[in-house]
Amino acid sequence: MRKDLVLIAAVDKNWGIGKDNKLLKPVPEDLKRFSGFTRGNMIIVGRKTLESFKDKKPLPDRINVVLTRDIKFNREGTVVAHDIKELESITENYSGEIYVCGGASIYSLLLPYCSKAFITQIDEEFDADTHLVNLDKEDDWIIKDAGEWQESRAGVRFRYVEYINKKHTIQG
Numbered sequence: 008m009r010k011d012l013v014l015i016a017a018v019d020k021n022w023g024i025g026k027d028n029k030l031l032k033p034v035p036e037d038l039k040r041f042s043g044f045t046r047g048n049m050i051i052v053g054r055k056t057l058e059s060f061k062d063k064k065p066l067p068d069r070i071n072v073v074l075t076r077d078i079k080f081n082r083e084g085t086v087v088a089h090d091i092k093e094l095e096s097i098t099e100n101y102s103g104e105i106y107v108c109g110g111a112s113i114y115s116l117l118l119p120y121c122s123k124a125f126i127t128q129i130d131e132e133f134d135a136d137t138h139l140v141n142l143d144k145e146d147d148w149i150i151k152d153a154g155e156w157q158e159s160r161a162g163v164r165f166r167y168v169e170y171i172n173k174k175h176t177i178q179g
């Protein structure tokens with residue numbers, strides 16, 4: 008499996024990412040940025056995250072790869088992978104960026120294959136039932152760049168932090 012995937016996630020102070028199969032707090036500025044990064048590229052999501060999208064539909068203008076163990080799963084506009092091996096053959100010759108877009112189970116599964124992570128930190132503690140691993144506690148992951156805290160029109164403070172995986176990134 009290639010090791011240049013890009014993880015992208017919005018987390019709260021406890022690295023919470025969701026509750027009841029929804030985002031904790033949609034930050035419109037961040038959703039716009041997410042769209043800007045991912046449009047024209049490939050995204051990888053778990054089946055539950057796909058079902059959290061509007062009308063349970065794949066995101067437009069992107070190749071939507073969905074991981075599910077259900078061999079009968081078939082959803083228009085998606086490419087289905089049932090395991091890492093299938094994901095490997097889907098992604099191996101793709102020349103655009105490949106974004107790992109969650110949820111928690113997919114972040115955990117694919118973290119070893121990510122070379123960087125775009126994390127949006129929301130300066131709040133929400134009641135979450137789903138979490139991303141805390142990259143600050145992972146030996147291989149370091150902060151490359153941390154932006155200024157900003158005020159969202161959704162009424163929360165947030166900032167963008169870019170992490171890199173020391174194992175897969177040649178720094179220079």
Ligand SMILES: NC(=O)c1ccc[n+]([C@@H]2O[C@H](COP(=O)([O-])OP(=O)(O)OC[C@H]3O[C@@H](n4cnc5c(N)ncnc54)[C@H](OP(=O)(O)O)[C@@H]3O)[C@@H](O)[C@H]2O)c1
Binds near residue numbers: 015026055077091
């Ligand atoms: N804050 C953020 O940036 C962000 C981003 C994305 C999602 N989220 C949130 O995260 C939550 C959903 O996360 P989740 O962990 O519950 O679900 P998920 O990762 O989106 O989907 C889980 C499903 O993926 C499939 N799957 C998982 N591992 C697999 C493997 N090794 N091989 C094949 N299929 C596999 C299974 O589908 P089947 O059951 O069909 O087999 C599993 O039930 C929601 O609250 C969502 O809003 C937050």
